[in-house]
Amino acid sequence: MIKYKIFNKLVLALFILLLVCSVLFTITQKINESIMRKNLEESTKKQLDYSVEQFEKDLHQLEVMSILLINDRSIKSFSTSYDFSSRIDHLLKRKYVEEKLKIQQNVIGSNHAFTIYWPQTNEIISTNQEIEYDAYDFIHTPKNKWFSKWAGGSLTFGFMVTSPLTINHFENVNTIVEASFSAEFLDNVLDLINASGNANSFIYLSDKTSYATNEINDSMISEITKKPSFNQDSGSFIIENQDIKYAVHYRYISSIDAKIVGYTELDSFLAPLNDIKYLVYLCLFTLFMTGILMAYLLHRHLRYNMKHLVNKIDQLGKGGAYDTRVTIQANNEFDYLFSRFNRMAQKIQALIEDVYIAKLRTREAQYKHLQSQINPHFLYNCLFYIVSMAKRSPEAVTTMANNLARYYRYITKKNTDLTELHDEISFLRNYLEVQSLRNSQLTYKINIAKEMDHIFIPPLTLQPIIENAILHGIDNRRGGQEKSS
Numbered sequence: 001m002i003k004y005k006i007f008n009k010l011v012l013a014l015f016i017l018l019l020v021c022s023v024l025f026t027i028t029q030k031i032n033e034s035i036m037r038k039n040l041e042e043s044t045k046k047q048l049d050y051s052v053e054q055f056e057k058d059l060h061q062l063e064v065m066s067i068l069l070i071n072d073r074s075i076k077s078f079s080t081s082y083d084f085s086s087r088i089d090h091l092l093k094r095k096y097v098e099e100k101l102k103i104q105q106n107v108i109g110s111n112h113a114f115t116i117y118w119p120q121t122n123e124i125i126s127t128n129q130e131i132e133y134d135a136y137d138f139i140h141t142p143k144n145k146w147f148s149k150w151a152g153g154s155l156t157f158g159f160m161v162t163s164p165l166t167i168n169h170f171e172n173v174n175t176i177v178e179a180s181f182s183a184e185f186l187d188n189v190l191d192l193i194n195a196s197g198n199a200n201s202f203i204y205l206s207d208k209t210s211y212a213t214n215e216i217n218d219s220m221i222s223e224i225t226k227k228p229s230f231n232q233d234s235g236s237f238i239i240e241n242q243d244i245k246y247a248v249h250y251r252y253i254s255s256i257d258a259k260i261v262g263y264t265e266l267d268s269f270l271a272p273l274n275d276i277k278y279l280v281y282l283c284l285f286t287l288f289m290t291g292i293l294m295a296y297l298l299h300r301h302l303r304y305n306m307k308h309l310v311n312k313i314d315q316l317g318k319g320g321a322y323d324t325r326v327t328i329q330a331n332n333e334f335d336y337l338f339s340r341f342n343r344m345a346q347k348i349q350a351l352i353e354d355v356y357i358a359k360l361r362t363r364e365a366q367y368k369h370l371q372s373q374i375n376p377h378f379l380y381n382c383l384f385y386i387v388s389m390a391k392r393s394p395e396a397v398t399t400m401a402n403n404l405a406r407y408y409r410y411i412t413k414k415n416t417d418l419t420e421l422h423d424e425i426s427f428l429r430n431y432l433e434v435q436s437l438r439n440s441q442l443t444y445k446i447n448i449a450k451e452m453d454h455i456f457i458p459p460l461t462l463q464p465i466i467e468n469a470i471l472h473g474i475d476n477r478r479g480g481q482e483k484s485s
Contacts, residue, residue, distance in 0.1 A: 138160075243266065324345060
């Protein structure tokens with residue numbers, strides 16, 4: 001049985017190529033995804049660090065401006081300007097304070113406000129005209145640190161300092177300066193983070209409330225805040241919400257005791273990589289289908305044709321089918337092999353036929369040569385016997401002539417390769433009769449079972465044996481009375 005090693009190796013090499021390509025692509029995809037996630041983490045972390053740093057600087061600047069205002073001589077003396085009878089000095093100082101607050105607001109930005117309270121005279125000057133005097137808020141609001149409050153559905157942050165800075169009772173406070181900023185300032189910070197990529201962000205406050213420029217699902221906030229690692233000052237992790245994976249990054253803002261959180265949908269961020277992945281999948285699929293097509297073509301045009309040719313060679317090698325030919329049309333290089341095989345088979349068939357015919361002719365020539373050797377020698381002896389016995393014994397001449405005639409009639413009419421045994425025995429009996437007439441010392445007896453009469457043997461097979469027995473057995477041993485054969 002032929003082993004299709006080349007075909008199997010080609011198919012195996014193709015399979016290994018596909019496997020190696022798939023493994024390399026998978027590894028490359030994992031590396032690219034890891035790199036992109038790392039870049040996302042670093043980029044988001046840098047953006048959060050930058051935003052928090054800028055936010056802290058702005059808050060620190062507000063704190064410094066508040067302290068400068070509380071220590072301003074004109075602001076300190078404003079509450080005592082009522083002592084002048086005309087109150088002109090009081091009005092001038094009020095105008096001065098208002099101008100100073102506007103200048104400070106212009107420096108820091110329109111999203112911020114400065115407010116000064118004088119508890120002793122119940123007066124208030126602010127860049128925000130909607131602020132009203134509320135002694136209860138002044139008493140219970142934390143001092144010298146940032147605080148948050150919701151008013152009318154809006155979130156604001158404030159920072160209060162007093163003069164004197166340390167107080168035991170609110171009655172001893174001369175002046176209060178409050179610096180505040182609205183949610184619009186937080187919007188700018190969050191929008192800056194959101195504009196940096198595919199991230200969404202929000203601020204998570206210490207009272208477990210959150211603020212965001214966009215609507216955020218409560219389940220998303222719950223998934224993020226329940227992570228144990230969220231208790232740290234900064235970090236990142238992966239969550240899954242509604243079957244969507246998100247990369248979450250957060251940073252603690254110490255000034256307002258809150259955390260700024262940014263989260264990115266991984267599938268959206270990795271969309272370009274996924275597009276490349278699908279393209280590579282398409283290439284691998286195309287390569288796989290090409291491999292199947294190549295395997296089919298190899299099987300159809302290589303293995304199939306080779307198998308057909310091998311079968312024909314086996315038939316030719318087993319003998320008896322020298323007329324076998326390749327009849328298919330491969331329409332490729334195998335047609336050349338097929339034509340050469342057919343030509344070779346044709347030549348082999350012709351050679352075998354020539355050898356067979358030559359063998360038959362040789363056999364026939366040998367047979368005729370044997371006849372030519374037997375007939376003249378035997379005929380001469382018989383004719384001499386007839387001549388010598390013509391006057392002495394006419395009966396012997398008649399017997400000799402009859403047996404000799406039957407003998408030559410058998411030789412001249414038997415042209416077949418085989419004859420029945422009883423015909424050959426009859427021919428042999430004629431021959432022995434002739435020999436016994438020529439040699440009076442020769443007697444014979446033939447014992448053949450009747451079942452053997454119809455056995456086929458080559459003609460003239462027994463006669464040469466009997467002749468040799470007579471020549472070398474009887475003639476050379478004088479005095480013998482009976483020899484049987």
